[in-house]
Amino acid sequence: MHIFKKPHILPSEITPQVVYTHRRNFLQLSAGLVIAGLLPDAQAKLGPGKASVFSTNEPLTSLKNVTSYNNFYEFGTAKEDPAEYAHTLRTKPWTVSIEGLVKRPRTLGMEDILKLAPLEERIYRLRCVEGWSMVIPWLGFPLASLLRQAEPLGSAKYVEFITALQPDTMPGIRRGVLDWPYTEGLRLDEAMHPLTIMAAGLYGDILPNQNGAPLRLVVPWKYGFKSGKSIVKIRFTDREPRTTWMKSSPSEYGFYSNVNPAVDHPRWSQANERRIGEFFKRKTLLFNGYADQVSHLYTGLDLRKYF
Amino acid sequence: MNSFKLKSNGLKLFVFIASLIPLGWYVWGIQTDNLGANPIEVVTRGLGTWTLNFLLMTLAATPLRHYTGWTWPLIIRRMLGLFAFFYAGLHLITYLWFDQFFDWLAIGKDIFKRPFITAGMATFLLLIPLAVTSNARAIRTLGERRWKQLHRMVYLCGVLAVLHYTWMVKADISNPLIYWAILAVLLSARGLSRIQKYNVTG
Numbered sequence: 001m002h003i004f005k006k007p008h009i010l011p012s013e014i015t016p017q018v019v020y021t022h023r024r025n026f027l028q029l030s031a032g033l034v035i036a037g038l039l040p041d042a043q044a045k046l047g048p049g050k051a052s053v054f055s056t057n058e059p060l061t062s063l064k065n066v067t068s069y070n071n072f073y074e075f076g077t078a079k080e081d082p083a084e085y086a087h088t089l090r091t092k093p094w095t096v097s098i099e100g101l102v103k104r105p106r107t108l109g110m111e112d113i114l115k116l117a118p119l120e121e122r123i124y125r126l127r128c129v130e131g132w133s134m135v136i137p138w139l140g141f142p143l144a145s146l147l148r149q150a151e152p153l154g155s156a157k158y159v160e161f162i163t164a165l166q167p168d169t170m171p172g173i174r175r176g177v178l179d180w181p182y183t184e185g186l187r188l189d190e191a192m193h194p195l196t197i198m199a200a201g202l203y204g205d206i207l208p209n210q211n212g213a214p215l216r217l218v219v220p221w222k223y224g225f226k227s228g229k230s231i232v233k234i235r236f237t238d239r240e241p242r243t244t245w246m247k248s249s250p251s252e253y254g255f256y257s258n259v260n261p262a263v264d265h266p267r268w269s270q271a272n273e274r275r276i277g278e279f280f281k282r283k284t285l286l287f288n289g290y291a292d293q294v295s296h297l298y299t300g301l302d303l304r305k306y307f
Numbered sequence: 308m309n310s311f312k313l314k315s316n317g318l319k320l321f322v323f324i325a326s327l328i329p330l331g332w333y334v335w336g337i338q339t340d341n342l343g344a345n346p347i348e349v350v351t352r353g354l355g356t357w358t359l360n361f362l363l364m365t366l367a368a369t370p371l372r373h374y375t376g377w378t379w380p381l382i383i384r385r386m387l388g389l390f391a392f393f394y395a396g397l398h399l400i401t402y403l404w405f406d407q408f409f410d411w412l413a414i415g416k417d418i419f420k421r422p423f424i425t426a427g428m429a430t431f432l433l434l435i436p437l438a439v440t441s442n443a444r445a446i447r448t449l450g451e452r453r454w455k456q457l458h459r460m461v462y463l464c465g466v467l468a469v470l471h472y473t474w475m476v477k478a479d480i481s482n483p484l485i486y487w488a489i490l491a492v493l494l495s496a497r498g499l500s501r502i503q504k505y506n507v508t509g
Contacts, residue, residue, distance in 0.1 A: 069344030077479035080343060130477070132345060177479045248478055267421050267474065269413060276344050281408065 047204025049121035049139045054195055054293075056123050061134035063203050065276050070210045071128065072229055073177055074163075074170040081172070082210035088169040089230065091214040096146075100160070100236035103151035110214055114200060116149065117141035121204075122197055122218070127259045127288045129223035133273045138218055139201030144192045147234070152188070156236035159191040160184070161217055164230040178244050184228040185241035185255065186219065187297075195220055195293055198231070221287040221294045223257045254307040258298070259288035263307050315382045322383045326390045329357045330397070347405045354398035355427075359472060361391035362465050363489055370496035385441050388461070392438040395431050402427075423474035430467040433460055465490050 072082035075089075097107040119139050127133045147159065165181035167173045173180050190196065199218045200207060207213040212229025219226050225245055235241075245253035252266050261271045261284040272281040287294050333350045336342040342349040368384035371377065407414050417424040437458055439445070446454045469490055473483040 065344035073478070077477075079345070132348075175479070175481070177481075264420075267423060269417065271413070274345070274347065279347075279405075281406075 046119060046139050046201040046206050047121070049119040049201075049204070052120045052122050054122055054124075055137075056125060056135060056289075058123075058125070058135045060123065060137055061276050066134060066136055066202065067208045067210060069276060071130075071224065072172075072210055072212070074166075074172045074180070074182065075210070076172050077177060083208075085171055086209035086213075089164070089209045089213065090166060090169060091209065091230075094214050094232075096215065096231060096234060098147070098150035098234045098236075101153045101156035101238060102236050103153060104149070106150050108146075108149065113146060113198075113215065117145040119200065120197075122199075122220075124218060124220040125288050126218075126220065126224050126227075127273060127284065129225055129253075129257070129265060129270075131268060131270070131273050132276055133284075133288075134276050137203055138197065138199040139204065140197035140199035140218060142194055143196045143198050143217065144194070146198055147191060150234075150236070152236050155238050157188055158237045158240055159186050159188060160235040160237055160241040161186075161228045161231050162233035162235065163228045164232050179247050180244075181232075182228060182244045183241065184217065184226055184243050186226070187240075188236075189297055190219070190294075193294065193297070195290060221259060221290040223259055225253075226257050256298075256303070256306050258303065258307075259284060260286055260303055260307070262286070263304055315379075318379055318382055319386060322386055326361070326386070329353065329394070347401070351398065351401040351406065354394050354401060355472065358391055358394040358398050359468055359486055361387055361394055362461070362468055363486070363493065365391055366461065366465055366490070366493045366497075370493060370500060373500040374496070389438060389441060392434045395434055399427075399431050423471050426467050426471040426474060430464050430471060433464050433467070437461060437464070462494060465494075 068083045069079045070082040071079070072086060075082040075085040092110070094110040095107050096110075096113060097105070099105040119141055121137055121139055123135060123137045125133060126136055161184045163182045163184075165173065186196070197218045199212075199216050200214060202208075202211060207216065212227075212231075215231050216229045217227045217231060240255055243253070243255065245257075246255060259270075264270050270284055273284045274281050285291070333342070333353055337346055337350065340346070365384060365388040368380035368387065371380040403409060403414065407417070418428050419425070437460060440449065440454065440457060449457065469483060469486045472486060473480055476483060
């Protein structure tokens with residue numbers, strides 16, 4: 001397996017967007033008959049991945065912007081910091097342990113994780129709590145297929161995600177900006193939802209470090225910070241986990257953090273967003289446009305109170 | 308006298324051109340698409356940072372003159388203050404235009420609901436009378452004492468501007484803290500020089 005060999009990828013080394021887009025078109029034309037391994041493009045490492053009904057057909061945010069404008073505070077709080085410093089992140093070997101209220105606590109290596117389910121291409125909108133958004137072609141698989149490996153107990157109600165803590169490779173850790181390691185959490189039904197994926201790649205190739213290599217959570221109907229990067233541990237609990245941002249500022253960041261134009265962040269409005277690469281702002285959609293798929297999860301829940 | 312005038316004019320011209328460099332940088336950056344994925348954010352924040360920089364430079368002029376005896380800080384003080392106002396105005400315009408697209412209802416809500424916007428807007432409003440009265444005629448009309456009293460408001464502007472910055476950031480307040488530290492040094496330097504002055508004269 002040569003999948004995780006390259007520790008440092010420049011955006012320019014990854015398949016150019018034009019080639020990528022062409023390849024997608026070509027694949028769509030050949031109606032899925034072409035198997036990834038038989039493609040003439042020997043560069044393809046993970047992709048292109050099975051197409052998904054959950055994908056949007058909105059124009060993609062450029063690879064350059066996806067990989068140069070990131071929030072990954074372990075590598076600094078400026079947007080360009082992760083692209084500059086995250087190349088030091090050690091992503092091999094990588095294991096993810098699943099523990100807590102499960103029948104079979106397990107630690108899985110990256111190679112095994114990638115065999116759990118076929119990789120799919122999921123083109124999702126990503127809405128950051130700061131008021132900007134992107135459209136990103138992730139490569140991943142449903143989180144549920146990973147969670148089932150550990151056979152969660154009936155008492156498990158929540159899932160906590162703990163991300164990598166490498167003080168020697170992460171300059172941001174030394175500054176006490178947040179409570180490290182960065183942790184996030186989901187309700188069990190949110191975690192098992194088919195939209196929720198673990199991504200191992202984007203734009204047809206393995207995840208660049210600044211985007212959360214080698215494995216990250218993607219929960220497209222919640223603000224971006226809910227989608228933890230570089231996950232190392234998953235813990236099932238019966239109590240709502242306190243996430244890093246909730247500890248940092250409980251009045252500003254709630255557990256749910258569903259994208260909702262009607263519920264403002266205390267310091268700024270969430271009604272609009274700027275799609276990266278666009279000049280005019282667009283209206284933010286409830287659940288980031290995934291209301292049809294997820295609103296049933298929140299029936300009867302006061303979204304203002306449980307923000 | 309003539310050579311002094313010549314020198315001070317040269318200095319002013321130099322400072323004037325130098326003060327336009329940040330603006331030039333952002334204009335060039337936009338033209339060449341060199342400001343990253345979110346250029347509007349870079350420009351808006353950059354213009355805010357330069358407002359702060361010019362405000363602090365303005366506040367530094369008097370203590371610098373006091374402790375060094377140099378006269379040049381006083382020669383450029385007004386210009387620095389006006390550039391602070393200039394950048395504050397551009398910063399405000401980027402917010403009104405590219406952030407809100409002149410949605411006055413949303414802007415009004417922002418001003419009343421969000422403390423950091425309130426502080427920023429208050430800073431700008433307080434800077435207006437200072438900019439308007441930054442000429443010799445205004446000093447004559449107001450009288451020196453009242454003019455000085457009015458212009459002491461620049462301290463308040465400094466505090467409000469840094470507050471605006473502090474309330475805006477998400478978690479990492481290290482940069483605002485640097486501005487607070489500089490502001491504290493400048494304000495206490497003024498306090499000290501004042502006490503010294505009273506001791507000498509009284």
